[in-house]
Structure formats: C-alpha cells, structure tokens
Amino acid sequence: MQVIRSIQDMRQLMTDYNDQKKQIGFVPTMGFLHEGHLNLMREARQEDDIVVASIFINPLQFGPNEDYERYPTDEQTDACLAEEAGVDVLFIPTAAEMYPKPTLIQLGIHERTDVLCGRSRPGHFEGVLTVLTKLFHIIHPHKVYFGLKDAQQLAVVDALINDLNFPIELVGLPTVREADGLAKSSRNVNLTEQERREAPWLYKGLHYGQRLIRGGERDPDQVVRDVTETLQQHLSGTIDYVELLGYPSLQPVSSMHKRIILAAAVYFDKARLIDNILLDEKGDIITRYD
Amino acid sequence: MQVIRSIQDMRQLMTDYNDQKKQIGFVPTMGFLHEGHLNLMREARQEDDIVVASIFINPLQFGPNEDYERYPTDEQTDACLAEEAGVDVLFIPTAAEMYPKPTLIQLGIHERTDVLCGRSRPGHFEGVLTVLTKLFHIIHPHKVYFGLKDAQQLAVVDALINDLNFPIELVGLPTVREADGLAKSSRNVNLTEQERREAPWLYKGLHYGQRLIRGGERDPDQVVRDVTETLQQHLSGTIDYVELLGYPSLQPVSSMHKRIILAAAVYFDKARLIDNILLDEKGDIITRYD
Numbered sequence: 001m002q003v004i005r006s007i008q009d010m011r012q013l014m015t016d017y018n019d020q021k022k023q024i025g026f027v028p029t030m031g032f033l034h035e036g037h038l039n040l041m042r043e044a045r046q047e048d049d050i051v052v053a054s055i056f057i058n059p060l061q062f063g064p065n066e067d068y069e070r071y072p073t074d075e076q077t078d079a080c081l082a083e084e085a086g087v088d089v090l091f092i093p094t095a096a097e098m099y100p101k102p103t104l105i106q107l108g109i110h111e112r113t114d115v116l117c118g119r120s121r122p123g124h125f126e127g128v129l130t131v132l133t134k135l136f137h138i139i140h141p142h143k144v145y146f147g148l149k150d151a152q153q154l155a156v157v158d159a160l161i162n163d164l165n166f167p168i169e170l171v172g173l174p175t176v177r178e179a180d181g182l183a184k185s186s187r188n189v190n191l192t193e194q195e196r197r198e199a200p201w202l203y204k205g206l207h208y209g210q211r212l213i214r215g216g217e218r219d220p221d222q223v224v225r226d227v228t229e230t231l232q233q234h235l236s237g238t239i240d241y242v243e244l245l246g247y248p249s250l251q252p253v254s255s256m257h258k259r260i261i262l263a264a265a266v267y268f269d270k271a272r273l274i275d276n277i278l279l280d281e282k283g284d285i286i287t288r289y290d
Numbered sequence: 291m292q293v294i295r296s297i298q299d300m301r302q303l304m305t306d307y308n309d310q311k312k313q314i315g316f317v318p319t320m321g322f323l324h325e326g327h328l329n330l331m332r333e334a335r336q337e338d339d340i341v342v343a344s345i346f347i348n349p350l351q352f353g354p355n356e357d358y359e360r361y362p363t364d365e366q367t368d369a370c371l372a373e374e375a376g377v378d379v380l381f382i383p384t385a386a387e388m389y390p391k392p393t394l395i396q397l398g399i400h401e402r403t404d405v406l407c408g409r410s411r412p413g414h415f416e417g418v419l420t421v422l423t424k425l426f427h428i429i430h431p432h433k434v435y436f437g438l439k440d441a442q443q444l445a446v447v448d449a450l451i452n453d454l455n456f457p458i459e460l461v462g463l464p465t466v467r468e469a470d471g472l473a474k475s476s477r478n479v480n481l482t483e484q485e486r487r488e489a490p491w492l493y494k495g496l497h498y499g500q501r502l503i504r505g506g507e508r509d510p511d512q513v514v515r516d517v518t519e520t521l522q523q524h525l526s527g528t529i530d531y532v533e534l535l536g537y538p539s540l541q542p543v544s545s546m547h548k549r550i551i552l553a554a555a556v557y558f559d560k561a562r563l564i565d566n567i568l569l570d571e572k573g574d575i576i577t578r579y580d
Contacts (some may be wrong), residue, residue: 007455011457018308019311022310060468103453104399104400104401104402104453105397105398105399105419105449105454106397106398106399107395107396107397107398108395108397108398109394109396110299110396112392112394112395129395130454134453134454134455137454137455137456138455138457138459159394160395163393163394163395163423163424164395164420164423164427165424165427165428166427167296167301167427172357179322183460201545203478220309257470
C-alpha cells in the first residue's frame with residue numbers, strides 16, 4: 001500500500017491508473033478507522049481495480065464548539081488496518097496541503113441540511129461538500145463509498161453528485177454494529193462506561209419504531225413520540241432529535257408509503273452519538289443505497 | 291465537427307478522447323459567436339488536440355430583470371463559425387438537460403464579486419460557478435479559455451479552479467475589438483446607431499487612464515475620477531462603474547505597483563457594455579493570463 005501526502009503526487013498516480021483504465025473506488029474518512037470504514041474498503045476491494053482511501057480531519061466541517069481538536073487520531077494503526085482491508089493507496093494530506101490559503105469558494109445546499117444533524121451543526125455540510133469536491137477532483141474516483149450511518153451525509157453527497165454532474169457512482173453500505181447493536185463510531189471511545197452500557201438503546205429505540213411501522217402505525221409523529229419516549233427511558237444523555245423523514249429528500253412525510261429514514265442523535269457527556277435506519281415502502285430495512 | 295446535445299453522449303465521447311490521451315481545450319460560450327469567441331477557439335486549436343466549445347445560455351446567471359429572454363441566438367451561424375474556427379465538438383444542451391430539476395447545491399464565492407459587474411448582478415457569478423462546474427465535470431477539459439473582456443469572470447473562475455483543485459489550466463486571452471476599439475460583444479447588436487458611434491469611448495476612456503498611470507499618477511482614486519469624467523463627457527449612457535482594483539484579487543489597491551485592472555461598465559438603452567484593461571507593474575497591458 002502506498003501512503004501519499006501531497007496533492008501533486010496523488011494526481012500523478014491517479015492519472016497513471018486512469019491511463020491504465022483502472023476502475024477506482026474511493027473511501028473518504030477522517031481516520032481512527034473502525035469496522036464501519038473497513039467494511040467500505042473491503043467492499044471497494046471486491047468491486048473496483050484500485051482502492052483509494054483518504055484520512056483527513058477536515059477543519060471546515062467542524063463548528064467552533066465541536067471536537068476538531070479532540071478528534072482521535074492513530075495514523076499508524078489506520079495504515080495497518082487499511083492495508084489489511086485491501087487499500088492500495090492511502091492519501092493523508094495535511095490541512096495546509098488541502099487549504100494553503102482561506103478558500104474563497106463556498107459550496108452550500110438548499111434542503112436536506114436543516115434537519116437531523118444539520119440543524120445543530122450549521123456549516124457542517126458546507127464543509128463536507130467542499131472537502132469532498134476537492135478530494136473528488138484530486139482522486140477522480142469512479143465510485144465513492146459511504147456508510148449508511150451518516151445517512152444525512154449520504155443524502156447531501158447524493159445531491160452534490162447529481163446536481164453538479166460528477167461522473168461518480170455513490171454507494172451507501174450498512175452501518176456496522178457492535179455485538180450489542182451500538183453503531184461503530186470513532187467517537188464511541190469518548191463514552192464513559194455507564195454511557196457505553198446504555199448506548200445500544202439508541203439502536204433498540206429505532207428498531208422499536210420500525211416494529212410500530214410494521215405493526216401498522218401510519219402517523220410519523222406518533223412513531224417519533226414513541227421512539228423518543230423509549231430513548232428517554234433508557235438513556236442518560238440528552239436527546240438532540242428523533243426524526244422520521246423521506247429519503248434522500250429529507251422532507252417531512254405524511255404517510256409511511258415511501259422510502260423513509262428514522263434517525264436519532266443523543267448528546268452524552270463527551271460524545272454525541274447518531275444512528276438511523278432506512279426503511280423501504282414495506283418497512284423493511286434498506287441495506288445498500290446506490 | 292460533431293454537434294452533441296445530450297450529457298450522456300458528451301460524457302461517452304470525452305471518455306473516448308481521454309482513453310486516446312487527447313489533450314482537450316474547452317471554450318464555454320452563450321452562443322451568438324463573435325471574433326472574441328472565435329479567437330479563443332483558434333487558440334485552443336493551436337494548443338490542444340481536441341477543441342470543445344459549448345453553447346448554453348445559462349438561466350442561473352441571469353437576474354430577474356436581465357436579458358435572459360432577449361439574449362440573441364443564431365445556432366446555425368454559430369455552428370458554421372465554430373467549425374471554421376477549428377472546433378471538433380460543439381455541445382449544445384437544453385436548459386432541461388442541464389437542470390432537469392431545481393438544483394439543491396449552490397456555489398458561491400467570498401470576495402471578487404461585490405465589485406465591478408458583480409455588484410449590480412447579485413447571484414450572477416454563483417450561476418456562472420454552478421454551470422462551469424457542471425460543464426467541467428461533463429467535458430473534463432485540460433485547458434479552459436476565457437476572454438479577458440470578462441475579467442471578473444476570469445478572476446472568479448481562477449478561484450474556482452484553485453480552491454476546488456480542478457485539474458484544469460485556465461487561459462485568459464485578449465479582448466477582441468472592432469476597428470474603432472469597441473470590444474466585441476454579443477450585446478453590441480442591441481445598441482442604437484448613436485450609441486454605437488459613442489461606444490468606442492469606453493475603451494478610449496480606459497486608455498486615458500493607462501496614460502495617466504504611465505505618466506506617473508499613483509492615486510487610484512484620481513485615475514478613477516479622471517476616467518469617469520472622460521466617459522461622462524463622451525457617452526450618453528449611464529455609467530455603472532469605473533473601478534481600479536488589484537487583479538485577480540479584485541481588492542482595492544493603495545498604489546499602482548502591482549497587477550491591476552481598470553474597468554468600466556455603461557448602461558445604454560437596451561444594452562449594458564463592459565470593458566477593461568489589465569496592467570502589469572509598469573502600466574503595460576497584459577495580453578495573456580495563465
């Protein structure tokens with residue numbers, strides 16, 4: 001596996017692969033890799049000729065009171081794990097390499113951001129859109145892989161690719177979970193022992209919502225109320241939101257007869273956890289988005 | 291010359307050229323081609339393997355009271371002229387092809403737009419950034435050519451390419467002028483006879499500014515005042531602006547010892563004309579920007 005740190009070297013390498021007509025699969029990450037990331041890399045390994053992953057903690061997508069400075073890093077372990085998962089090229093630029101001077105160009109998005117995590121993270125998705133556009137232009141992937149755990153991010157990237165005609169296929173893969181159901185996340189290390197014990201209830205609460213829907217509940221507000229109550233009973237953290245929306249439009253739905261997302265976020269003491277399930281028209285969980 | 295109207299066909303063709311390692315030069319236009327455009331195409335013909343031009347009147351870059359509906363078109367003549375100028379591929383998508391549904395993603399730019407034409411055309415450069423990003427993603431050019439006449443547009447595209455790491459070389463070529471000095475523009479046909487007679491004074495006024503600078507004038511405000519006065523004396527239209535700024539930053543300058551733009555815009559009855567000169571540190575006109 002090659003580790004590359006400069007944009008120029010990366011461009012040259014990708015041009016070479018392109019000349020060799022290799023199909024490039026790309027997994028963008030912020031590092032501190034866990035099974036969720038590795039699952040994306042392994043899938044790209046199956047589907048593409050060359051697997052590129054990036055590790056870049058993008059300052060633009062963190063708010064002033066968020067955990068940019070505290071975001072965990074472990075480059076050596078990451079490199080080892082990425083190589084095992086089948087990555088050919090690991091791109092690890094510095095912030096100075098990616099943003100040599102303040103960027104004048106801004107990317108924004110109408111809709112899809114003033115709900116779920118976007119509401120409490122103003123500017124977050126603008127930062128995500130900017131860094132992904134830059135990475136796409138440097139790497140020129142044919143396919144890009146994201147976890148369904150960041151379902152709002154997936155919906156935003158879906159708009160980015162479609163609206164701006166990026167020649168890239170978007171693939172969303174299932175959230176990878178611990179044995180007890182907790183979604184894997186780099187931020188889980190910031191949970192206290194007690195919080196870690198409760199945390200699986202985030203997923204259990206969403207599952208309860210799915211059971212209500214499959215049992216015939218057709219009122220989105222009722223589902224949201226019941227899931228919220230369940231989470232409040234079992235979690236000591238503060239609930240940021242429980243929402244049920246159309247997907248990927250992230251618009252309110254009046255009935256359950258379409259593809260929807262049921263999502264929740266909870267603030268614990270030093271970590272904010274999110275989780276969601278995507279359901280098809282019948283209330284079955286969607287495991288691949290493309 | 292091939293005329294292509296669908297994004298899918300265009301993508302396929304450009305992928306083929308890319309596989310053949312052809313260097314692609316791209317000239318985006320809104321049609322109604324004149325010598326300014328043809329000059330860009332002829333230069334691309336000299337510098338690149340394949341010359342692609344586009345004709346697309348981008349609704350996104352016109353304000354509600356601007357001339358979108360009135361913008362002149364003549365596709366047949368355009369195709370003939372483009373072919374003569376050496377264009378290999380002419381891309382003419384419809385608005386429905388480019389914007390099948392309202393775009394959710396917005397591109398914006400801090401700086402460089404609240405001066406010159408940007409001030410009286412809010413949203414204009416956002417529209418330009420969006421359509422160029424889309425065209426770049428469809429066409430994948432190695433080089434893109436613009437006229438220095440739209441110097442603010444060139445400065446904005448310069449930021450777009452640099453900030454978002456587009457793998458594209460930007461080339462700005464000199465304004466092409468009528469024998470009497472009037473910059474060629476698709477909008478010149480909307481001038482009355484009397485306005486057309488006066489119009490060369492736009493350029494003469496800027497030249498007068500250059501002479502002041504070369505003669506030792508070092509106060510930007512004084513140059514702007516003197517040029518404004520000259521234009522007012524000779525033009526019946528309303529002066530929109532006369533400005534002297536750093537280039538491509540488009541920030542105010544306190545002295546003349548750097549690359550600057552001296553630019554003016556005038557409203558006539560049914561046409562708004564713009565012109566500018568770029569000057570290097572010595573006050574000499576810059577004829578190629580790259």
